[in-house]
Amino acid sequence: xxxxxxxxxxxxxxxxxxxxxxxxxxxxxxxxxxxxxxxxxxxxxxxxxxxxxxxxxxxxxxxxxxxxxxxxxxxxxxxxxxxxxxxxxxxxxxxxxxxxxxxxxxxxxxxxxxxxxxxxxxxxxxxxxxxxxxxxxxxxxxxxxxxxxxxxxxxxxxxxxxxxxxxxxxxxxxxxxxxxxxxxxxxxxxxxxxxxxxxxxxxxxxxxxxxxxxxxxxxxxxxxxxxxxxxxxxxxxxxxxxxxxxxxxxxxxxxxxxxxxxxxxxxxxxxxxxxxxxxxxxxxxxxxxxxxxxxxxxxxxxxxxxxxxxxxxxxxxxxxxxxxxxxxxxxxxxxxxxxxxxxxxxxxxxxxxxxxxxxxxxxxxxxxxxxxxxxxxxxxxxxxxxxxxxxxxxxxxxxxxxxxxxxxxxxxxxxxxxxxxxxxxxxxxxxxxxxxxxxxxxxxxxxxxxxxxxxxxxxxxxxxxxxxxxxxxxxxxxxxxxxxxxxxxxxxxxxxxxxxxxxxxxxxxxxxxxxxxxxxxxxxxxxxxxxxxxxxxxxxx
Amino acid sequence: xxxxxxxxxxxxxxxxxxxxxxxxxxxxxxxxxxxxxxxxxxxxxxxxxxxxxxxxxxxxxxxxxxxxxxxxxxxxxxxxxxxxxxxxxxxxxxxxxxxxxxxxxxxxxxxxxxxxxx
Numbered sequence: 001x002x003x004x005x006x007x008x009x010x011x012x013x014x015x016x017x018x019x020x021x022x023x024x025x026x027x028x029x030x031x032x033x034x035x036x037x038x039x040x041x042x043x044x045x046x047x048x049x050x051x052x053x054x055x056x057x058x059x060x061x062x063x064x065x066x067x068x069x070x071x072x073x074x075x076x077x078x079x080x081x082x083x084x085x086x087x088x089x090x091x092x093x094x095x096x097x098x099x100x101x102x103x104x105x106x107x108x109x110x111x112x113x114x115x116x117x118x119x120x121x122x123x124x125x126x127x128x129x130x131x132x133x134x135x136x137x138x139x140x141x142x143x144x145x146x147x148x149x150x151x152x153x154x155x156x157x158x159x160x161x162x163x164x165x166x167x168x169x170x171x172x173x174x175x176x177x178x179x180x181x182x183x184x185x186x187x188x189x190x191x192x193x194x195x196x197x198x199x200x201x202x203x204x205x206x207x208x209x210x211x212x213x214x215x216x217x218x219x220x221x222x223x224x225x226x227x228x229x230x231x232x233x234x235x236x237x238x239x240x241x242x243x244x245x246x247x248x249x250x251x252x253x254x255x256x257x258x259x260x261x262x263x264x265x266x267x268x269x270x271x272x273x274x275x276x277x278x279x280x281x282x283x284x285x286x287x288x289x290x291x292x293x294x295x296x297x298x299x300x301x302x303x304x305x306x307x308x309x310x311x312x313x314x315x316x317x318x319x320x321x322x323x324x325x326x327x328x329x330x331x332x333x334x335x336x337x338x339x340x341x342x343x344x345x346x347x348x349x350x351x352x353x354x355x356x357x358x359x360x361x362x363x364x365x366x367x368x369x370x371x372x373x374x375x376x377x378x379x380x381x382x383x384x385x386x387x388x389x390x391x392x393x394x395x396x397x398x399x400x401x402x403x404x405x406x407x408x409x410x411x412x413x414x415x416x417x418x419x420x421x422x423x424x425x426x427x428x429x430x431x432x433x434x435x436x437x438x439x440x441x442x443x444x445x446x447x448x449x450x451x452x453x454x455x456x457x458x459x460x461x462x463x464x465x466x467x468x469x470x471x472x473x474x475x476x477x478x479x480x481x482x483x484x485x486x487x488x489x490x491x492x493x494x495x496x497x498x499x500x501x502x503x504x505x506x507x508x509x510x511x512x513x514x515x516x517x518x519x520x521x522x523x524x525x526x527x528x529x530x531x532x533x534x535x536x537x538x539x540x541x
Numbered sequence: 542x543x544x545x546x547x548x549x550x551x552x553x554x555x556x557x558x559x560x561x562x563x564x565x566x567x568x569x570x571x572x573x574x575x576x577x578x579x580x581x582x583x584x585x586x587x588x589x590x591x592x593x594x595x596x597x598x599x600x601x602x603x604x605x606x607x608x609x610x611x612x613x614x615x616x617x618x619x620x621x622x623x624x625x626x627x628x629x630x631x632x633x634x635x636x637x638x639x640x641x642x643x644x645x646x647x648x649x650x651x652x653x654x655x656x657x658x659x
Contacts, residue, residue: 104633225612535575
């Protein structure tokens with residue numbers, strides 16, 4: 001059977017059971033809307049809207065952090081990357097997990113102790129408020145939009161698989177629906193509603209992944225070596241499929257790209273605004289630490305199972321079929337579910353529908369988290385502290401945040417259709433690179449370097465941001481490659497797909513340079529205050 | 542349930558003055574807390590990032606070694622990848638144990654004293 005026929009098969013299989021798929025999607029949407037309305041009624045002041053009232057337990061927040069973090073990139077993207085490139089795809093899983101140690105050891109607790117609602121609170125603590133908050137708000141919104149782009153690409157991919165919609169209008173419609181839902185979740189439910197949606201999603205995603213992992217292992221009598229052996233054989237690449245180098249080993253440049261990706265992954269997490277604001281939802285720094293530990297356990301377990309998802313897909317589905325369905329492998333996990341159940345059976349269709357609904361829930365929850373992070377930052381950093389110079393009331397801030405949610409929703413719907421054929425994990429890696437270049441240097445310098453000044457903060461945020469985004473713009477991700485966003489033009493002169501290896505050191509360098517060249521004296525009293533607060537929690541909100 | 546908990550009472554504590562912060566910042570107790578945190582967290586961060594980079598570099602430039610089969614189809618690359626998971630879990634556990642034993646009591650003592658205004 002030709003690969004093209006196979007794809008139609010998946011779509012037909014799905015279309016026969018379309019009522020089931022639509023029912024599962026609708027159930028999740030209804031349940032989460034119910035949660036949102038309930039949470040909306042409990043949201044009375046700014047601390048409720050931004051931080052869910054700071055009363056979530058460490059376990060609840062650990063679950064929500066996992067739900068916020070394990071995005072379409074982790075579920076669809078990594079499974080696809082492993083299914084197509086074998087071992088090289090596994091780097092994502094490792095980098096995404098190890099990165100949590102940076103958050104645990106250096107960022108989560110001091111941030112919880114010294115901030116209030118946003119990442120900007122900590123960056124601006126001892127600096128001139130208006131310029132630093134403007135910079136922090138800008139980079140929060142840029143990072144979140146990169147991340148949103150990836151989630152929207154994942155949503156488009158899912159729908160074309162399930163409903164057989166290949167027309168642009170159909171995909172745009174579904175992206176618009178996702179955008180609309182996220183506007184509702186965030187503007188009504190605030191942090192409280194978003195947190196509960198993320199917890200529900202985390203449970204569904206872990207449950208779905210355990211089910212698929214179990215079924216894959218069952219096929220191989222729980223012998224991982226046999227699973228890997230068949231994956232290698234079925235991929236047509238033999239032992240090379242299980243070794244590094246298939247995707248990145250070809251040339252010196254591609255090897256450099258691998259290092260660049262590796263650095264961006266490990267340093268990105270602790271600079272992601274939508275993850276950082278989650279630490280404000282627990283009562284204190286100790287609970288923030290415990291929630292990171294829960295998240296490391298949950299996320300680590302999940303990423304270990306990506307071995308079964310990715311190699312399972314490679315072992316049981318032909319490479320042609322995976323590629324025909326989506327050139328970057330983004331549909332490998334749902335296809336695997338279909339094959340595990342049996343391609344022509346009802347059971348296969350039910351599994352496909354379930355896993356697709358899980359992926360849909362995954363996307364919705366992450367999208368809500370990203371939107372909340374950017375609208376919070378707009379309302380708290382830019383509107384309240386820059387435009388209104390700190391004179392806005394809590395109610396006015398929340399109103400601004402709700403309007404910002406609508407605006408960001410509309411922007412991300414607009415951008416959603418652009419990135420369909422890129423691997424979702426690769427797109428998210430760009431958001432990691434931007435976060436690690438613009439946000440992480442400033443966070444670390446602010447917390448740990450006494451001499452750091454306003455000028456240093458601005459140079460490192462804007463320097464890291466401009467170089468990271470600029471290099472992406474002139475990379476093969478945007479143009480000059482068949483899978484690029486604009487494949488028909490070529491203005492790519494930067495050879496790497498991930499800018500991290502240049503832009504992250506550049507962000508750190510600019511922070512240092514901006515500081516040593518600045519004429520202002522650092523505010524020693526404010527630094528003493530920040531240090532005492534960040535280590536002891538004195539006066540924490 | 543998250544929302545049934547009583548409202549936080551922290552806002553009622555007084556926020557110490559900048560002078561009090563400066564004073565505590567110079568105190569032996571705080572200096573010891575900071576040393577105990579930094580001397581643990583900083584080297585450990587450098588350590589795990591170096592270990593991770595070593596893994597990335599081996600994947601890139603030591604393909605033959607990484608491809609060595611150990612048992613059946615399981616090779617060095619997969620084993621080292623899974624080892625990254627194991628070390629991540631261990632480091633998280635180790636840091637949390639250190640923080641609970643060495644950092645939390647000191648931090649708590651300073652916070653309580655400062656917020657009660659003594």
